[in-house]
């Protein structure tokens with residue numbers, strides 16, 4: 511895979527240190543054109559990070575903001591499918607790769623756009639299995655740096671980043687983007703709470719600004735009687751967790767069975783169902799994040 515990326519961005523000779531220094535320069539200058547860099551993260555998988563990132567991007571773009579979306583999930587990229595851009599091919603501009611263009615001109619970069627087929631996993635070239643294991647983190651960090659530094663993001667109001675579960679992509683991004691802001695996602699489950707609290711402490715240790723905590727899949731509205739009930743055994747307590755961890759609470763998003771349908775179809779849910787309870791809740795999260803960042 512690393513090879514395919516090089517096919518597009520070029521190898522640049524054998525001066526590795528020089529290349530990294532030059533890339534860091536490009537990273538700094540590209541990031542300076544982007545007003546807000548927001549990572550949607552959790553530590554936990556399956557809580558709705560990708561879904562929320564894509565829909566936040568769509569809401570912000572629908573309000574007239576210039577939005578980019580980096581799929582920082584190198585090994586399980588979802589954003590291309592969720593924004594319907596998987597068929598677009600990337601092209602090399604003068605000094606950077608042009609991102610794919612999603613709905614409302616959201617600029618998208620994802621490893622998915624570089625993989626040759628649906629069933630192709632990301633594989634790294636290495637001399638041996640052991641080398642693959644040892645170098646994997648380093649190579650993945652390099653891929654994130656390349657995505658940030660060598661994508662023609664242009665001037666943006668928001669660059670949203672959809673993070674994979676686990677701490678590694680997050681700690682890498684804190685090093686690449688010191689002014690990173692985080693939005694943390696949880697669901698009403700003891701398992702999620704356990705992992706998410708640890709993750710919040712990690713983020714606080716890295717001195718990352720946290721815009722707040724979102725509780726996703728918080729309750730389900732019965733389509734027959736319209737009553738709101740709990741989806742999980744654990745009752746919704748995101749607000750309490752946010753308070754305990756010293757974060758603003760950004761709101762609850764209900765479970766809505768139309769959400770997975772929208773993501774499978776590549777059309778952000780909030781663009782089709784902005785008057786649904788979940789759509790309104792996501793819009794409210796976007797408003798609170800905007801306010802946190804000092805945007806109206």
Ligand SMILES: Nc1ncnc2c1ncn2[C@@H]1O[C@H](COP(=O)(O)OP(=O)(O)O)[C@@H](O)[C@H]1O
Nearest residue numbers: 555556557558559560561727764765766769770
């Ligand atoms: N509020 C919600 N209502 C219904 N389905 C949801 C909701 N949030 C997420 N999902 C679904 O849950 C699954 C996991 O969401 P995803 O965004 O991929 O999580 P993550 O990125 O945290 O792994 C997806 O199938 C998604 O469509």
Ligand SMILES: [Mg+2]
Nearest residue numbers: 559560583588
């Ligand atoms: Mg995801």
